[in-house]
Amino acid sequence: MASDPARRAVAIQADSAGQPPGRGVSASQPRADGGLPPGIPAAAPGSAGLGGAPLAGTALNGRAVPGSGGAGQMAPAIRAIGLTLGFGDRDILSDISLDVRPGVVTALLGPTGSGKTTLLRTFNRMNDKVTGYRHAGDVLLEGRSIWHSGTDMMELRRRVGMMFQRPNPFPMSITDNVVAGVKAHRLAGRHELKHIAERRLREVGLWDAVSGRLKDSPFRLSGGQQQLLCLARALAVNPDVLLLDEPTSSLDPVATESIEALVRTLTPQLTVIIVTHNLAQARRVADRTIFLNKGRLVEHGDTQQVFENPAEEETAHYVSGRFG
Numbered sequence: 001m002a003s004d005p006a007r008r009a010v011a012i013q014a015d016s017a018g019q020p021p022g023r024g025v026s027a028s029q030p031r032a033d034g035g036l037p038p039g040i041p042a043a044a045p046g047s048a049g050l051g052g053a054p055l056a057g058t059a060l061n062g063r064a065v066p067g068s069g070g071a072g073q074m075a076p077a078i079r080a081i082g083l084t085l086g087f088g089d090r091d092i093l094s095d096i097s098l099d100v101r102p103g104v105v106t107a108l109l110g111p112t113g114s115g116k117t118t119l120l121r122t123f124n125r126m127n128d129k130v131t132g133y134r135h136a137g138d139v140l141l142e143g144r145s146i147w148h149s150g151t152d153m154m155e156l157r158r159r160v161g162m163m164f165q166r167p168n169p170f171p172m173s174i175t176d177n178v179v180a181g182v183k184a185h186r187l188a189g190r191h192e193l194k195h196i197a198e199r200r201l202r203e204v205g206l207w208d209a210v211s212g213r214l215k216d217s218p219f220r221l222s223g224g225q226q227q228l229l230c231l232a233r234a235l236a237v238n239p240d241v242l243l244l245d246e247p248t249s250s251l252d253p254v255a256t257e258s259i260e261a262l263v264r265t266l267t268p269q270l271t272v273i274i275v276t277h278n279l280a281q282a283r284r285v286a287d288r289t290i291f292l293n294k295g296r297l298v299e300h301g302d303t304q305q306v307f308e309n310p311a312e313e314e315t316a317h318y319v320s321g322r323f324g
């Protein structure tokens with residue numbers, strides 16, 4: 001499979017996908033992911049996966065974990081522990097500790113440049129090869145460090161899927177885009193692929209628009225349609241955690257509404273983290289809300305509490321639209 005020139009071309013093209021301009025991926029570093037982009041995990045037969053014993057409790061090193069209050073009974077899907085990260089000399093996020101509850105939607109809010117995308121990209125190690133990226137602290141996925149030496153990168157990125165701020169379809173047909181990861185991971189037989197593609201395209205509300213041109217290039221789709229295609233592709237590999245970076249910023253209100261409805265149906269099977277600048281959207285879709293500002297985690301709690309009774313003045317300013 002890796003020797004297929006088309007697949008290799010896809011891997012190279014998509015490797016830097018989702019990165020804002022100017023974010024270089026160091027060419028000199030080895031490809032820890034075996035040359036495939038997130039969303040196109042290579043087949044990893046015998047992969048050990050990342051499952052480990054979940055950590056109990058909500059305090060680390062004697063410190064309360066912000067946002068962990070009340071989670072009690074269920075192990076977090078993702079736990080950040082004293083996570084500090086940056087590029088070069090500059091810290092982007094400082095000492096972030098949080099528990100992401102499993103099977104619910106968590107909104108990640110914060111002003112532009114506050115580090116939301118960088119945090120999401122850290123959760124599936126997509127920053128690792130970005131020039132100058134460094135981190136301290138840890139991120140646990142179901143209790144096990146994502147930087148553990150036994151981590152299978154392909155499996156990590158299958159389990160923690162991501163839809164980027166900007167769509168990144170691959171240069172292959174619409175159908176092949178949807179099932180690219182399914183094929184690469186050998187999640188289904190060849191005869192099932194058409195059915196899977198249709199199901200996922202229907203799920204994201206794109207089927208009617210593309211059913212007559214499934215073999216066409218995705219690049220002729222509108223930006224919003226490309227975004228929906230990428231969402232279908234992300235869902236097709238059955239991730240455990242789905243990271244959505246401003247998923248509806250290029251969609252019209254009707255498509256936005258259907259994506260919000262879809263997001264609600266993904267839980268409790270999936271854990272969803274959604275970055276949005278749309279405060280009303282966060283209130284509509286998220287059970288939990290995290291507010292980041294200036295590289296710090298300011299507040300993390302139930303969405304209703306964060307919006308209606310925020311503990312921090314900064315949060316109150318932001319959620320009331322008085323920020324800045």
Ligand SMILES: Nc1ncnc2c1ncn2[C@@H]1O[C@H](COP(=O)(O)OP(=O)(O)OP(=O)(O)O)[C@@H](O)[C@H]1O
Nearest residue numbers: 023024087092111112113114115116117118119130
């Ligand atoms: N590769 C990089 N090299 C240097 N700085 C970077 C890199 N990637 C991100 N940054 C910086 O990190 C900070 C946080 O960026 P990030 O994209 O995470 O913000 P954001 O909260 O997602 O913003 P927005 O809401 O505009 O999408 C910014 O100051 C950005 O310039």
Ligand SMILES: [Mg+2]
Nearest residue numbers: 116117118165
């Ligand atoms: Mg961003």
